[in-house]
Amino acid sequence: MGKLLIVGTVAFDAIETPFGKTEKILGGAATYIGLSASNFGLDTGIISVVGGDFPQEYLQMLRDKNIDLTGLEIVKEGKTFFWSGKYDYNLNTRDTLATDLNVLADFQPVVPDNFQDCDFLMLGNLHPAVQMSVINQIPKRPKLVVLDTMNFWMDNTMDELKEVISKIDVITINDEEARQLSGEYSLVKAAQIIHEMGPQYVVIKKGENGALLFNNGDVFFAPALPLEEVFDPTGAGDTFAGGFIGYLASTSDVSFENMKRAVIFGSNFASFCVEKFGTKRMENLGQQEIQERLKQFKQLTQFEIELTH
Amino acid sequence: MGKLLIVGTVAFDAIETPFGKTEKILGGAATYIGLSASNFGLDTGIISVVGGDFPQEYLQMLRDKNIDLTGLEIVKEGKTFFWSGKYDYNLNTRDTLATDLNVLADFQPVVPDNFQDCDFLMLGNLHPAVQMSVINQIPKRPKLVVLDTMNFWMDNTMDELKEVISKIDVITINDEEARQLSGEYSLVKAAQIIHEMGPQYVVIKKGENGALLFNNGDVFFAPALPLEEVFDPTGAGDTFAGGFIGYLASTSDVSFENMKRAVIFGSNFASFCVEKFGTKRMENLGQQEIQERLKQFKQLTQFEIELTH
Secondary structure (H helix, E strand, O other): OOEEEEEOOOEEEEEEEOOEEOOOEEEOHHHHHHHHHHHHOOEEEEEEEEEOOOOHHHHHHHHHOOEEOOOEEEEOOOOOOEEEEEEOOOOOOEEEEEEEOHHHHHOOOOOOHHHOOOOEEEEOOOOHHHHHHHHHHOOOOOOEEEEEOOHHHHHHOHHHHHHHHOOOOEEEEEHHHHHHHHOOOOHHHHHHHHHHHOOOEEEEEOHHHOEEEEEOOEEEEEOOOOOOOOOOOOOHHHHHHHHHHHHHHHHOOOOHHHHHHHHHHHHHHHHHHOOOOOOHHHHOOOHHHHHHHHHHHHHHHOOOOOOOO | OOEEEEEOOOEEEEEEEOOEEOOOEEEOHHHHHHHHHHHHOOEEEEEEEEEOOOOHHHHHHHHHOOEEOOOEEEEOOOOOOEEEEEEOOOOOOEEEEEEEOHHHHHOOOOOOHHHOOOOEEEEOOOOHHHHHHHHHHOOOOOOEEEEEOOHHHHHHOHHHHHHHHOOOOEEEEEHHHHHHHHOOOOHHHHHHHHHHHOOOEEEEEOHHHOEEEEEOOEEEEEOOOOOOOOOOOOOHHHHHHHHHHHHHHHHOOOOHHHHHHHHHHHHHHHHHHOOOOOOHHHHOOOHHHHHHHHHHHHHHHOOOOOOOO
């Protein structure tokens, strides 16, 4: 079983959906990735930063999930990164109402001693310079490095982003970001161009329309589970990424065949994440219901056709 | 092997995509459905109407595909239905430039004697009154009746449409139409409501995002094959429907398990249809390449995960 290191935000979110709104609740990419990966009982650590206003109960909840917080810097006199957003009636688009970087503005990540030997590295959505700094601090290259990013960094720091992309194995981005990064509308062509930038594996997330996994000509598709109700999409992409790398780390197998299973686990966890506000659903997820839903994914996708040629 | 009767338009289309434009070429729902279903070597007939301007070579091409044209009325002094459309750069939206009903305006479908005993009936997109007339002319209810329709009939003839929907087994519509018909945004809820209107099976087409097959609580998903280039989406939905009902008719098996295979065949044929303008690709399709692509669908979707509970 591999050792997994995650770098990303740990944050406060305030979310408004057609179904309700929240006060400041626990959020952040590293939080969702960590909670999702925690379902595999891994040795997992988070590198991030929070302010003195970050509640002890959140720290304790993460520790209870067996997540090592040695790499979580607490800036006592600072305030935790805060994001606020409001979703459209169909939950497919959202407006950002506030982004207060706070302690994140001066964040200098430090890889703690006990994770210098990590086998799996997840670079959550953050400034590419922060992602690069983490890569550079790890003496022996991990078995697999996965990067998540977003259009904001493509708009503002494309050169730095491309430098990080050249160092990694797997990139996870959404369809619009894949088009922006590659300059190609066709996702098949976009994946080819992104391969040439470095990553051997390209995962393109399409929200309610599932996710595509590309590996130099091979392609696999994991649908999103059709749900009666999506309550809050916040964190679904990070939860997907956490399930993906968590499964790979738990099996220490980075073959394409195993990555297929990993994207199914990613979709599986994401389908839970959206059922409640924020991290609530992911804080309380049992092995039985995970297995039940895997069965649903099988029923949703598996068919038997005899090939005659 | 079942006998398949198709009612729908046989038309001229003029199409403009980012890749080029055509003069008047062969089009129409029944044409695409018929060509698609013809891959199964069925006893297939079309009910439709064309004008005196309709070329003999098109008629001959359809007959060469073993499609019976006894039910195709030719109004010598009339003109064939004409549709013209222009696609947006991403091919996901299109503007209709012209819709000249011509002989379609007074179309009274007549079920020919040799298809009164059809086992499979495909009601292509047409005025609901025309669809209902065909249902009413068939003395013994077919084994399976599939209906395709579109938002235009929901906007203008909802009551008549609902009357037809109450008589059929399978409805194929796109995601926006499913939402309009049901008044529900969630496709899972939309399918439930449409079930209550009559159809035991609801197929929701999502274009490049695949298709969902619902059957009272069970759901199956067929992805669209990720393609490097989509050349012309015209007829893809009808080609899907033709592959779906053609496969079912060729196996005479209308179980849910077999419908899963049928939607895969539908997606398979639709992936060919979009590779060239109009019907060109579907006029020249070989068994070998169909089988090759089925293999791609398997690779795209099939995975092995051991369930532990």
